[in-house]
Amino acid sequence: MFFGHHLKREIMNIPNYFFPKNDSTISIVSPRLGDNAFYVFDYLAKQSSYDVEFMFIQGHIRNSELISTIFKKFYEIYGIKPKFLRSKEGLSHYYRSKWVFSDGYVAITKPTKTQNIVQLWHGYIGKRIGFMNPNKPDETALFNRTTSLFTTQSSFLVLQFMAEFRIPYEKFVITTSPRFDRILISKSRARKLLKSLEIDTSFKHILLGAPTFRRDEKNNIDPIKSVELLKTYISDRVQKVLRENDSLLVIKPHPSLTPYLEKLEVGSDNIVFLSNKTLYENLLGITDILPAFDMLITDYSSVFVDYLLLDRPVVFFVPDYAEVQKSLGYTVDFETYTPGPKVYTPSELAETIQYYLNSDVNDEFKMKRQCIRDVLIEKWYPKDNTKRLLQDIGLI
Secondary structure, X not given: OOHHXXXXXXXXXXXXXXXXXXXXXXEEEEOOOOOHHHHHHHHHHOXXXXXXXXXEOOOOOOOHHHHHXXXXXXXXXXXXXXXXXOOHHHHHHHHHEEEEEEOOOOOOOOOEOOEEEEEOOOOOOOEOOHHHOOOOOOHHHHHHOOOOEEEEOOHHHHHXXXXXXXXXXXXXXXOOOOXXXXXXXXXXXXXXXXXXXXXXXXXXXXXXXXXXXOEOOOOOEOHHHHHHHHHHHOOHHHHHHXXXXXXXXXXXXXXXXXXXXXXXXXXXXXXXXXXXXXXXXXXXXXXXXXXXXOEEXXXXXXXXXXXXXXXXXXXXXXXXXXXXHHHOOEOOOHHHHOOOOEEOOHHHHHHHHHHHHOOOOOOOOHHHHHHHHHHHOOXXXXXXXXXXXXXXXXXX
């Protein structure tokens, strides 16, 4: 299985055995901004004792204008520009690094005695992936061969990831997450970030819609199904409830759907789409603005687990529940581990939004949210989560 992938990594590993490693040289490799790897970079780049580089994966961001904007913003803040991993400069830094971090990207090499590869996995419970993918094992199944340390937030998740990725127990480190430093900022500070993205924050309530993508029979992202789902978020019933309650719904689709957003006509001042492009232009991710929202509406995305730290209502809008359960499935019992109401139609969604916007509402899921949070997140702190993670893995 994955013979070609393993062969490529054995070839890429050959120079790794000959390049001398520098204890203070660190490579951060990620296909995205605004997640665990980027936050580790942000922390280390502001410490003068480290030679740290952030490296993009070639081809992941294909908009040359956006790349130029990101590089310029990087230089303004950090005094350096990102590199591309497979460039001459990128590989040179990578091979000299004592530590390599990523948050979802499968490393191009395998760990050696002189180089640690740390997977800062960004997921929790959710769609079945890796060896549990019901169609066929996907590339994340390679984590078991390309990781020295795999960080996660609870013993419960260790058992799940052992099944999904077949990683031996001794490679896991139960620790906190760099994302938590961004999630636990004040709502007012997050609202300022949201306003900097030219989103109107004067509404009484601001809600986040964060649906994940849908797949086709071949396990590829299906843009048609995914966009059809987005349309159900902007129904007339939902728009009416938002207007009557002075509320804004910010919908953040999966990055792969950005090219299709222009085709969606909202026709309402109470709904706005937020693309990855807008976030990346400001070196932000959804995590940075998560505290700005009074309620989260999602489906099978694990973003709700981070949101549990804020102890605010979560609504699970799953109009295609039966189909998804039959095709891709969920790693745990969906009903048990999702602490919020399940709604299946735009009308039910509108009614549920109305219910939670009522200040006198009895929040029946509050205790369950806290229970699920404590099961999935054993370690978190009010501040310094990135520093504590780096201490737990032995870097500082």
